[in-house]
Structure formats: C-alpha cells, structure tokens
Amino acid sequence: MTWQAARGYCWDRALRMLGERSLATLSGVVLAAIALAVPGFCFMLAQAGGLGIGRLPVAEISVFVTSGTGSADLKALAGRIETLEGVARAQLLARDQAWADLQRRAGQATSEIRSNPLPDVFAVEFAPQATPAAVEAAAATIGKLPRVDSVQTDLDWYRRLVGLVRATTAVLASSGALVGLLVLVVVIGLVRVLATVEPAELRLLDQIGAERDFMRRPFVYAGGLLTGLASAGALGLLAAARVAVNPPLAELGKLLGIELQLRFPPWPLILAFVAACLLIGAGAGAMFGGRQMAAAKTQDN
Amino acid sequence: MISDQPFVQLDRASKKYGAFRLALSDATLTIHRSEFLLLIGGSGAGKSTLLRLAGAMEAPSSGTVRIGGEDPVRMRPNALAFLRRSIGIVMQEPLLLDRRSVLENVMLPAIASNQTREEAIKRARAALNRARFDEVNALPGELSSGARHRVALARAIVNRPAFLIVDDPISFLDVEAADNMLQLLEQFAISGVAVLMASQRTPERMPVRARLVRINNGVLGQ
Numbered sequence: 174m175t176w177q178a179a180r181g182y183c184w185d186r187a188l189r190m191l192g193e194r195s196l197a198t199l200s201g202v203v204l205a206a207i208a209l210a211v212p213g214f215c216f217m218l219a220q221a222g223g224l225g226i227g228r229l230p231v232a233e234i235s236v237f238v239t240s241g242t243g244s245a246d247l248k249a250l251a252g253r254i255e256t257l258e259g260v261a262r263a264q265l266l267a268r269d270q271a272w273a274d275l276q277r278r279a280g281q282a283t284s285e286i287r288s289n290p291l292p293d294v295f296a297v298e299f300a301p302q303a304t305p306a307a308v309e310a311a312a313a314t315i316g317k318l319p320r321v322d323s324v325q326t327d328l329d330w331y332r333r334l335v336g337l338v339r340a341t342t343a344v345l346a347s348s349g350a351l352v353g354l355l356v357l358v359v360v361i362g363l364v365r366v367l368a369t370v371e372p373a374e375l376r377l378l379d380q381i382g383a384e385r386d387f388m389r390r391p392f393v394y395a396g397g398l399l400t401g402l403a404s405a406g407a408l409g410l411l412a413a414a415r416v417a418v419n420p421p422l423a424e425l426g427k428l429l430g431i432e433l434q435l436r437f438p439p440w441p442l443i444l445a446f447v448a449a450c451l452l453i454g455a456g457a458g459a460m461f462g463g464r465q466m467a468a469a470k471t472q473d474n
Numbered sequence: 475m476i477s478d479q480p481f482v483q484l485d486r487a488s489k490k491y492g493a494f495r496l497a498l499s500d501a502t503l504t505i506h507r508s509e510f511l512l513l514i515g516g517s518g519a520g521k522s523t524l525l526r527l528a529g530a531m532e533a534p535s536s537g538t539v540r541i542g543g544e545d546p547v548r549m550r551p552n553a554l555a556f557l558r559r560s561i562g563i564v565m566q567e568p569l570l571l572d573r574r575s576v577l578e579n580v581m582l583p584a585i586a587s588n589q590t591r592e593e594a595i596k597r598a599r600a601a602l603n604r605a606r607f608d609e610v611n612a613l614p615g616e617l618s619s620g621a622r623h624r625v626a627l628a629r630a631i632v633n634r635p636a637f638l639i640v641d642d643p644i645s646f647l648d649v650e651a652a653d654n655m656l657q658l659l660e661q662f663a664i665s666g667v668a669v670l671m672a673s674q675r676t677p678e679r680m681p682v683r684a685r686l687v688r689i690n691n692g693v694l695g696q
Contacts, residue, residue, distance in 0.1 A: 176588065177590070177591070178585050178588075178589065178590050178591040178594060179585055179586065179588055181591065182582075182585045182586075189573065193573075373569050374569075374571060376569070377569045377571075377582075378582075378586065379531075379555075379558075380529075380531060380558065380563055381558065381559070381563075381582065381583040381586055381629070381633075382555045382556065382557070382558030382559035382560075382561075382583065382586065382587060382633070383555060383583075383586035384551070384552050384555045384586075385551055385552070385555070387586055
C-alpha cells in the first residue's frame with residue numbers, strides 16, 4: 174500500500190515535532206490536562222449537586238384539623254389538599270390512632286388524661302421538585318380551607334438546603350463554562366506553540382513536490398496527539414480527584430441529609446470528550462500548519 | 475540527441491522584488507531535454523532568480539514560464555506538486571534535514587510522491603550510487619560541503635526528474651571535484667534529462683555538451 178509510507182513519514186514527523194522539545198511538550202500536555210480536568214471536575218461536582226437535589230428529603234407540613242370533624246369531611250379535605258399544586262399526598266394521622274400510640278409510648282404519664290386531646294392531623298408531603306415558595310403558597314391556601322385549625326410548617330431548613338445546593342450547582346455550571354472557554358484557549362495555544370516546523374523544511378517539501386495534505390498531515394497528527402494525551406491525562410486527574418474528594422463529600426452529604434458523591438461521567442460522554450479533544454487538536458494543527466505553510470511560501474517569494 | 479520541443483521555455487520573463495529591485499529582466503530562454511545549459515554570472519546577477527522561475531518555485535512578475543508545456547502559475551496546487559516531482563533542484567545551500575540520515579533525506583521525495591518504503595529505499599540507494607555517495611547512514615551535519623551537494627543531488631534525482639536544476643555546485647570545490655560534478659551532470663543530460671546549472675565562474679574544463687549562457691544585472695546574453 175503506497176499511502177502507508179507517506180502516513181508513516183507524517184506520523185514520524187509529528188512525533189519528532191513533539192519529541193524535539195520533549196520537556197516543553199511534557200509540560201504543555203500536563204498544563205492542558207489540568208486545564209481540561211477543571212471543567213470536568215466542575216461538571217462532576219455539578220452532577221453530584223444535581224443528583225443531591227433530586228434526592229433531597231421532600232418538604233412536609235402538618236395540617237391540624239378542627240375537632241369534631243367527621244370522616245366524610247376529612248375525606249373531602251384530603252381530596253382538596255391533594256389537588257393543590259406541588260402536593261404529592263395527604264396522609265391522615267387519625268386522632269384515635271395517635272392517642273393510642275401516645276398512650277402506648279408514654280404509659281403512666283397519660284393515665285390521668287381522660288379524653289383524647291389530640292386533633293386529627295394530615296401529614297402533607299410535597300413533590301421532590303416543589304420549591305420552598307410553592308410549599309409556602311400551598312400551606313397558606315390549606316390554612317384558609319374550612320375545617321383546618323392550623324398549619325405547621327418548618328421550611329427554613331429545606332429553604333437553606335435547596336438554596337445552598339442550587340447556588341453551588343449554578344456557580345459550578347457557569348464557572349465551568351467560563352473555564353471551558355479558557356481551556357480551549359490554552360489547548361489551542363499549546364498546539365500553536367508545539368506543532369511547528371522550520372520554514373525551510375516546509376519550503377523543501379514544497380520544492381520536492383509534496384502535496385498540501387502531505388505537508389499538513391504532521392501538524393494534524395501532532396495537534397491530535399497533544400490534545401489526545403492531554404484528555405487522557407485529564408481523565409486520570411479526574412479519577413484521582415474522585416478518590417480524594419469522595420470521602421469528605423460523603424461526610425458533607427450525611428450532614429445535609431443528601432447523597433453527595435462524585436461520579437465519573439458515563440462512557441459515551443467520556444468518548445465524546447476525548448473525540449472532541451482530538452478534533453480540536455487536529456483542527457488547530459491543520460490551521461496552524463496551514464499558516465506556517467503559507468508563511469514559508471511568503472518568505473519564499 | 476536534443477529533442478525539438480523545449481522542456482522549459484521562458485518568454486520575456488521578468489522578476490521584480492518590491493517596487494524597485496528588478497532581479498530578472500525580459501529573459502527569453504529555452505532548455506530542451508538532453509541539453510546541459512550552463513548559466514554563468516557573478517553574485518547578484520540574477521542566476522538564482524532565473525533558476526527559481528524555471529523550477530516553478532516562483533512566478534514571474536511579467537512574461538511567461540512554461541515547464542513541460544504547462545504554465546505553473548495557472549496550475550492547481552496538486553497539479554503543481556505533481557509537476558515539481560519532475561524537476562530535481564539542488565540549491566546553492568542544499569537544505570538537508572539534519573536529524574535524518576542521508577538515506578532518509580534522499581528517500582523523502584519518493585515518500586512524498588506516494589512510493590512504498592521499499593521502493594523509496596531502492597530508489598534512494600540507486601540515486602546515491604549515481605551521485606557517487608555511499609555513507610547512507612551518516613547525518614548531514616557530519617558531511618563536507620561537497621558531500622552535502624552530492625546528497626542533495628541524489629535527492630533531486632530520486633524521482634527520476636525530466637529537468638535538473640543545480641545552483642552553483644562547483645564554486646566551493648577544487649578543480650578535480652568540480653570536474654567530477656560536471657561529468658556527473660553531463661551524464662544526466664546524456665540520459666535525457668534537461669540540466670540547468672548556474673555558476674559564478676566558467677569551469678576549467680567545459681563539459682562537451684554544455685551550452686553556455688551569461689547573465690549580468692538580470693539580463694541574459696550569449
């Protein structure tokens with residue numbers, strides 16, 4: 174196959190291009206790997222935060238019913254509550270059942286109380302996506318319903334937790350995008366600095382009748398190699414970060430009552446990331462190679 | 475025997491660098507296959523400019539240059555690359571890739587023209603043999619000026635060119651080495667290659683087949 178020798182030369186030239194300044198290549202790849210790992214790390218943290226929000230304990234309020242409300246009215250009230258936006262379900266804690274439970278647990282302490290002082294209570298659970306504002310609005314509506322004596326909400330903890338997780342996720346996502354742009358600049362700059370050939374060599378290739386693709390290919394390969402290596406390095410750094418960060422993150426999750434854990438992105442995403450890095454490197458190599466070829470030609474004339 | 479059709483034809487070709495510097499003025503010249511044309515002129519006379527026009531390395535500012543019947547200015551890049559493979563060029567300062575062995579340097583044009591590695595090695599060895607150079611594994615940095623010219627010559631003929639351009643290969647050689655180089659170039663002409671050689675001085679022993687053309691201040695004269 175005749176193309177093999179030409180491709181072999183181009184690969185050899187690309188490797189020499191990078192090998193001629195091996196220290197600069199190594200430090201450049203490490204720098205690009207770190208730069209690529211930063212948005213990846215932000216992505217993993219944002220993903221962990223997002224999963225955390227999805228698994229937040231649901232908001233719950235207690236609705237105390239006025240005494241003497243009959244079972245038909247209780248059923249109707251439950252129906253009304255469950256139609257409200259954000260409400261997942263309203264579970265009746267019947268006063269008789271609650272009193273029996275209390276007596277069983279308190280024993281002698283309740284023996285002198287002759288009649289059941291407890292009201293019927295609805296434990297109203299909200300959907301996981303319900304915002305604190307939606308929960309408060311529903312609580313206010315429920316408070317105005319007939320047969321409702323009072324509504325007990327304790328949403329401060331919920332509001333703080335959701336706010337904290339959402340803010341962290343938003344900051345990570347937006348700074349990740351910003352860092353991503355910077356990374357693009359770093360990676361393209363790296364290819365520009367390292368994928369270079371002496372103008373005289375390009376003039377020589379032009380002189381001996383090498384086609385443009387033959388001349389450009391080593392730049393494409395060198396660019397792809399650089400970013401490919403950098404992407405592999407970035408994945409290694411992310412794997413190391415997982416090992417280091419997951420234990421303290423899990424502790425924090427326990428304190429917040431949510432599951433917090435860095436997870437490696439799914440394989441298709443990793444493959445897409447590596448492919449994108451290769452394409453960016455190869456594209457940058459082609460672009461800067463083309464410029465060097467044009468510059469060599471200009472010097473020539 | 476010299477063919478009737480010129481391989482290279484310059485028709486009132488001029489080359490101007492910048493606004494004022496006229497390096498070549500109204501040059502009209504033909505070079506046939508099997509012809510050995512010796513271009514003699516002092517430093518800055520316009521020899522290298524003419525060689526570059528004849529080798530399709532530069533376009534004329536005015537006039538036309540035709541090589542193998544084609545006008546390089548009007549050719550597409552890949553067609554121009556193909557045309558250049560039929561031209562072997564050895565410039566005054568032969569550019570060799572210092573980190574590659576002599577053999578690899580000489581193989582390069584064959585590789586670039588999509589030959590297999592085996593064929594490229596075979597051709598490179600044959601070209602080096604023809605250029606009378608056998609240190610195939612040496613690095614160019616280890617070679618003398620004359621040896622570097624021989625390697626560059628081997629590289630220029632590796633694709634079996636129809637036209638060979640050699641810029642001042644004898645100025646830095648002693649009389650015997652210069653004579654050897656001229657004999658070698660004459661052999662190429664005998665085998666059907668059009669040879670254009672530039673030199674600052676007229677050789678001590680003029681090759682039999684050589685046609686001598688003088689150039690001074692960018693103007694050709696007989």
